[in-house]
Amino acid sequence: MHNSTHPTLETKADTRGAADAFGEFIEAFESFREANDERMAQIEKRMGADPVTDDKVERLSQALEEHEKRLERLALKQARPALGGLETGEARPSEHRQAFEAYVRGGDENRLRRLEEKAMSGLTGADGGFLVPPETESEIGRRLASVSPIRSIASVRQVSSAVLKKPFAVSGAQTGWVGEADARPKTEAPQLAELAFPTMELYAMPAATAALLDDAAVDIDRWIGEEVEQAFATQEGAAFVTGDGIAKPRGFMTYPTVSEADWSWGSVGTVSTGADGAFMPGMAADALIDLVYALKGGYRQNASFVMNRRTQSAVRKLKDADGNYLWAPPASAGARATLMGFPVVEAEAMPDIAPGANAIAFGDFARFYLVVDRQGVRVLRDPYSAKPYVLFYTTKRVGGGIQDFDAAKLLTFAA
Known part of the structure; x- marks a missing residue:
């Protein structure tokens, strides 16, 4: 530490x-x-x-x-923020945070239970544990946004219920142009349908020694954030791409796919490379250009490529007809590499290049994919199961799914 x-x-x-x-x-x-x-x-x-x-x-x-x-x-x-106590001018910890720290360090539940009685809020979960203070929840969310690849580019919405239901217009509202003195004809009401995004429980179980918990210099918010970030980010990263929607979010790769020429709402459009399990010789740049321009102009402005590291390794070797590399390194530390001028996001759960594989996604993921976080991260302190260590069973509820089926396209390595 x-x-x-x-x-x-x-x-x-x-x-x-x-x-x-x-x-x-x-x-x-x-x-x-x-x-x-x-x-x-x-x-x-x-x-x-x-x-x-x-x-x-x-x-x-x-x-x-x-x-x-x-x-x-x-x-x-x-x-990341500096480790340690309060900086000069920083507000003092909230009452909830002080009570939570006493619970984490020494197992003192009384202050949290008094807070719950006073606020009449659900600080205690049905299966035990206490909700973390907003400062700790923000720390976990900030870290996940940095290390979870799809979360970093998707829309993220926080809800208080178990399911987010989002209506969308199937046909769109009827509109038209009229002159200043012209009669306004009656427009048809839009046809609405509904997308549902249920939240599922995600957990991690970091362990600490008594010496670490006794150390006053240890920032509990940061420690919990550091311990759960990789576990949460790894599970999220896979679920947002390939999750089947059963006890986990539904990944965008599990929705029906169809050739872009036959695209309709409810499926994801695909563009083929023209060769099974590969780019056509000398035509790799053309396939990527077709993928880019399969996306409507309004989506291209904020679009990103998403692929795994093995696919990126293959793409890194490609050149255009003028001998220029299609892949370019990041312009500065902390920036993303680019492919044909668009950012490249590395998601390990994406498939490798193989016959029929949809190995590259391209789109405006902020409009394409929605991540739903239910308010409240819960921590249950367990000093008994793994003596002399103290376990912290940490859970949060997360959901996800496609919200705009026209906002991203897939590159299929097939003839």
């Missing part, structure tokens, strides 16, 4: 580290580009690359991915 005595010095060190890591990342990309240029030149001359060159390109590609991951970790660390 870090000491909070010199947060300013630590922040400066993180900033220098991020700058150094970004420089190393750019150097690695230049080495990768040179090796890949050599590989492609060999292919043109010999109808095949030297295995030694192929191996070199693959090793440089893996090294580039490691540099990118390190850069992301440093950027995330730099964005």
Whole structure:
């Protein structure tokens, strides 16, 4: 656990580290580009690359991915608040936060139960545990927004009920142009249907030692946030992509798909590469351009590519007809890499390139996918099950699903 005595010095060190890591990342990309240029030149001359060159390109590609991951970790660390007590001028902790900290550190439930009686609110869950204070819930939400790939680009709505029901117009309201003195004809009422987004329970169980809980320098909000962020983000990341909607959110890859030429509401449009399990030779840029322009102009302005790291590794080697790389490294530390000028979001749950696989998604995910968070993260303190450690059974309710079926398209690796 870090000491909070010199947060300013630590922040400066993180900033220098991020700058150094970004420089190393750019150097690695230049080495990768040179090796890949050599590989492609060999292919043109010999109808095949030297295995030694192929191996070199693959090793440089893996090294580039490691540099990118390190850069992301440093950027995330730099964005986190300083560890420790209150800074000068900061408001004192709320009564709920003080009571919650006493519960986490020593198991004192009395203050939280008195708060519940006074406020007549549901601080206590039906199956035990207490709701965390808003400060801790905000800390968890802030961290998830940074590390959960789909959450970082989707719309996020917080609700107090178990299910969010969202109406949408099937046919749209009838409208028209009229002159100033013309009669206004009666318009037809829009036909409405409803999308439902139920929330499901997600849990993590971090453990702490008594010594850690006794340490007054440990920021409980940050500690809980750090401990649950990876568990929550990993589960969320998979569910938002491939979740079946049973006891988890429904992922956007589980909805019906149809060729873009036959698209209708309720399914996701697809564009084919023209070759099973691959791009057509020399036509990769054309396939990606077709995918981009399958999306309406209003959605393209804020669109992103979504793919896993293995697909990104393959895309990183592609060039256009003029010999320019389609993939470009981030312009600065903390920024995203781009493909044809659009940000690339790495989601591990996306499928690999394979025959018939929808390996690349492209769209305005803020309009395409909705994440629903139910208010309240609950923590149940368990000092008995894993002595001498104290377990903290932490739960939150999350849902998700497609809200606009026209806001994203999929690239299918098929003829």
